[in-house]
Amino acid sequence: MSAKRVTMKDIAREAGVSTATVSYVLNYSNKEKISHETRMRIFEAANKLKYVPNMNAKSLASKRSYMVGIIINIEAENKKSKLHNYYDLAREMQRKLNALGYDVLLLPSKEVMKDLEIGQKRSLDAIFIVDLDKGTFKKIANQFYVPAIFIDGYIEDDIFYKILTDFDEVMDKAEEYLGKDYYVVMDDYSNKTSLETIEKRVPREDIFINKYENNLREFLEKRKDKKGLVLGELLGMQLERYVDNKNLCVVVNSEKDIMLLPDTKRIIVSNREKAERAVEVMEKLLRLENKEENNHVIYIKSLKNK
Template identity: 70%
Template sequence: MSDKRVTMKDIAKEAGVSTATVSYVLNYSEKEKISHETRMHIFEVANKLKYVPNMNAKTLASQRSYLVGIIINMEGRNKKSKIYQYYDLSREIQRNLYPKGYDVVLLPAKEMEKDIVIGQKRSLDAVFIFDMDEERLKTIANRFYVPAIFIEGYVEDPIFCKILTDYEKVLQIAEKQLGNSFYVVMEDHFNKNVYETISKRIPPKDIFVNRYDSSLIQFLREHHNQKGLVIGELLGMQVENYADNRNISVVVNSEKDIMLLPDTKVIIVSNKKKAEKAVEIMDRLLRLDNTNEVERVTYIRPEWRDN
């Protein structure tokens, strides 16, 4: 398909779904109920086939391409529970960009050098970059001469804008919900600051990092009848299968459509707020609107609901 423009029909054939389903997913329509697994599969196929929306009309009418890239670290250590969070955040960003006339291209980076070169060939107005280590963040940022906004990734250089979860506040809320002693179950973040912040409060033996070589079941057995903070809704659903849900609090990314048991305590770190802030910063940087006054570090503060 390298000599032929990839269409939604091509994606539908490869994914084994209808063209209408592909259209609903890629246009982020909420009119039809489509499972998260199907959405993720369609996004993955679209990226595999290097699908690019038709932006010719918009580009001719403006010097901008009206195309924004989202770079997602897809290395092998990222498990599906974490990738789900990436796609949910991508969807929220797209929802904020669509009324402004922008389309989004997902750039999942498995082979960093190769995949970023592909992104460079597209005329992007800005890029959002999810959870990468500082060395790679710098490498990527130096490849793009457009605003680069990091979400859940930290780089010391003050020229770059970062949007981060306020994990210190998350731990404070967890103390109110669970008491002074609790374990933590979390994803394997490339941003080392996340683990460092948590480990200042929680002993390493009480922190489970969701890697392929680690056993969540074994960890929960070792912490039987203890209280725990779980960061991530899909991880929370897994923990509910092996621990008393009354003893856990789960960090989720939306106050709506929560998939956990009704009486599980939750802490909300809104992907909607992350997306709104990211697009607001992008707008100001593109307009060159007092760029020196644009916040370089924005912390998204959590909210909580005690069921």
């Protein structure tokens, strides 16, 4: 006997919200104002219940499924500041993909190997993987039979395209704002490429990794006379509580950021641009274009502040 299909009603019951709210969130509708906390609760409930959306009937009329997967690697101890960035990226990607006629299977995954099987069963046209460590990649590399594009994760294999923040350029801009002597506060990413780049410019003892066991206030107390670079808006808001914001520069993911204090210095690395470039790569691969192209790494630079 087949297992009962999980519905939006089931997710609503698990998350303690209305079915309409679940529909708005899972379809990324902007018609209703829904808090970030509520969105997070719904995504977590959908992942827990292994929710899989209905396939669009148009898949029956063509060889394509018009379904694309997004796997977000969310380990059990990830902080909300990191998840906020990744769900914002997923929202931008879904907007772009929906406009092109694709449905999206979003898998916020604590067990990438297991959730990858769900994606494989859905006959996806392509798959995007966000923040994957090298060890897990090696385990799944031979399981892809559709275009796989990695975002915020560098894999030393030219078969796969990578969309990465240009951290060398971000660090150059940070020096313009802060000088050469500053500390860095960042989340704990599975792929360590960004950390390796930062460590070339900032001493390891001046880099704070946002883990539950690490004490941010203690770290800041020892660096009262230094300026700081913060990766992420929610982390930036947290530091504004403890540090004079004139001594901070925050890397944000939107031109329309309104969460930080108005005079806090910002470096904008747009999730919208990252999503657009990733989807452009997917379309080229599906059309079998650029097969001989050697540059499979695309770096996203910061936007000029207006």
